[in-house]
Amino acid sequence: MCGRSRCALAPEEVIARARTTTWENRDLYHPAHNVSPGSATPVVHLDKTGHPIIRSMQWGLIPSFTKPTERPDFWRMFNARSESIREKPSFRRLVPSKRCVVLLNGFFEWKKESKIKQPYYIYLVNEKTGEEEPMAMAGLWDVWYRGGPEEQVGEEDERKLQGTHGADQPKEVMYTYTILTTESSKELQWLHDRMPVILKDEKAQHMWLNTTDKSLLDKLHSILGPYSGKNLRWHPVSREMSNPSFQGPEAYQEIHKPSVQNFFQPRSVGKIDNAVKKEEEDDDDDEGVEKKKDTRKEKEVQVDPTPNTDEVAPSSPQVPSSATKMAKKTITPTPDSVHKRKLPTSNRSPPPGSMHKKRKKERPAGQPDIASFFSRKKE
Numbered sequence: 001m002c003g004r005s006r007c008a009l010a011p012e013e014v015i016a017r018a019r020t021t022t023w024e025n026r027d028l029y030h031p032a033h034n035v036s037p038g039s040a041t042p043v044v045h046l047d048k049t050g051h052p053i054i055r056s057m058q059w060g061l062i063p064s065f066t067k068p069t070e071r072p073d074f075w076r077m078f079n080a081r082s083e084s085i086r087e088k089p090s091f092r093r094l095v096p097s098k099r100c101v102v103l104l105n106g107f108f109e110w111k112k113e114s115k116i117k118q119p120y121y122i123y124l125v126n127e128k129t130g131e132e133e134p135m136a137m138a139g140l141w142d143v144w145y146r147g148g149p150e151e152q153v154g155e156e157d158e159r160k161l162q163g164t165h166g167a168d169q170p171k172e173v174m175y176t177y178t179i180l181t182t183e184s185s186k187e188l189q190w191l192h193d194r195m196p197v198i199l200k201d202e203k204a205q206h207m208w209l210n211t212t213d214k215s216l217l218d219k220l221h222s223i224l225g226p227y228s229g230k231n232l233r234w235h236p237v238s239r240e241m242s243n244p245s246f247q248g249p250e251a252y253q254e255i256h257k258p259s260v261q262n263f264f265q266p267r268s269v270g271k272i273d274n275a276v277k278k279e280e281e282d283d284d285d286d287e288g289v290e291k292k293k294d295t296r297k298e299k300e301v302q303v304d305p306t307p308n309t310d311e312v313a314p315s316s317p318q319v320p321s322s323a324t325k326m327a328k329k330t331i332t333p334t335p336d337s338v339h340k341r342k343l344p345t346s347n348r349s350p351p352p353g354s355m356h357k358k359r360k361k362e363r364p365a366g367q368p369d370i371a372s373f374f375s376r377k378k379e
Contacts, residue, residue, distance in 0.1 A: 002079055002137075002179050002196045004108040004241075005059075006033050006121070006252050007041040009134060014042045017103055017134050018054050022047075025175070028056035034251040035059065035104075036244040037074035043177055045100040045141055046209055057100075061178035062144045063090050072146070072174065080140060082180040082197055082224040091178075094140040095217060100177055101205050102137040106252070108241065109192050119241055120191060121252045122234045124198075133231075138180045138197040138208050138224060146172040185226035191234070198227040 008031040015021055028040040035041060037060035047053050060074025077090060085091040106123030126133050180197040188195055199205045204223045211220060235254040240246045 002107045002109070002181060002194075003037070003075075004119075004244075005035045005041075006105040006107070006123075007031065007035050007039075007103070008033050008105055009042070009103060013134060014054060014103055017136070018042070018044045018052060018101075020044075020052050020054060022051075023054040023056075025056040026054075028058075032247060033249055034241050034244060034247050037078040042103050043100045043139065043141060043175075044103065044205075044209070045098070050210075052209060055175055057141055057175040057177045059179075060176055061090070061140065061142055062174060062176045064142050064144050066144055068145055072144070072176075074176070077178050079181050079196075080178045082138070082182045082221070085140065085180065091140055094142060096214065097212075098141050099208055099211075100139045100141045101199065101209060102139045102177060102179055104135050104137060105132065106135055107196060108237070108252075109188075109195075110242075111191050116239070117242075119237050119239060120234050121237045121254075122188070122191075122195075122232065124229070125231050125233050127231050136199045136205055138199055139177045140180070141175060141177040144174045144176065146174050180224060182224055183226050185228060185232070187232055188234070195226065197224050198229075199223065200227060200229055 009017075010031070011023075011026070011029075015023070023042070025040070029042055030040070032039065038058055040056045040058050042054050043057045044052055044054055058074065059078055060072075061077040061080070062072045062074070063077075066072070080088075080091050085095055106121055108119050108121055110117040110119050112118075124133050124135050125131060181194045182197050184191070184193050184195045199208060200223075207223055208220065211217060237252055238246075238250055238255055241251040
């Protein structure tokens, strides 16, 4: 599942990676370190003449058949399983001609550690320089007319849109995309069972964009598998970034092990809307199926800016340490302990005569027996 990304690429970086200077809707793109569905990022796709162009599109697919008066839900289809895009109606119509390459810096994923969810930032580096480099993901895109008459929505209007410009073009047109996911690579299986489809090189990107022969579409699955490059890196980041409004470089910068003083500091309170909370909890829900609309009511939750990061070492495929596993083990009660819980000592009945025997032993020397005292008195 990929529900949060980072796209802080400078315009010149985008142009250099896309190898084209044609950029539509450029003003919609604003570099950000914490990108969530609904935000616009640069996407490369082919125009009607077959040439690659850059277009700023909003993340979260809104199908063209969506009613023009309906409120767009960008959280419903921000991911699509690559294994089923040829089967699901929302995606299979896009595979032949609406494939795209999404340019990003990296993405975020959450790992459940104890009772919290720790976010990690995953990115690529240049093996020679060690510097972070752009990441290209496989995606599908669509176009939707917002606020127009319902009968004008459909494939025909998309063809009209691609051939019109200026005053003839509808005023409210929304370009959206979804990111394809695949099984997680062995390096990231400890973190999540799914990951975005990362196109490893320009050859894979060209193949994903330019394959038009229907007989070759079936072979595209060869580039839609888990990323196997050795330049994949990751590190833990502040849990504050779980809030979509938390921007700035701190959202992706590596956090270090907290000191003892930080451990006893009070936790800060942040607001995370229901959509983000659902994104962190529903790890397997990235198939692009229709979901119930999110109310997006904000709730206050406890967010620890300095979580414990001992379980996973940065830039390493290590699994959580044995200390965490020991902490998760449950103590199996012994028969004696169960018996003691069922029959507390305070509820046991003393055997007959035990109280008198105990009193006789504890009576100080020289003290008369009370029973014998009253018996003599009656005589």
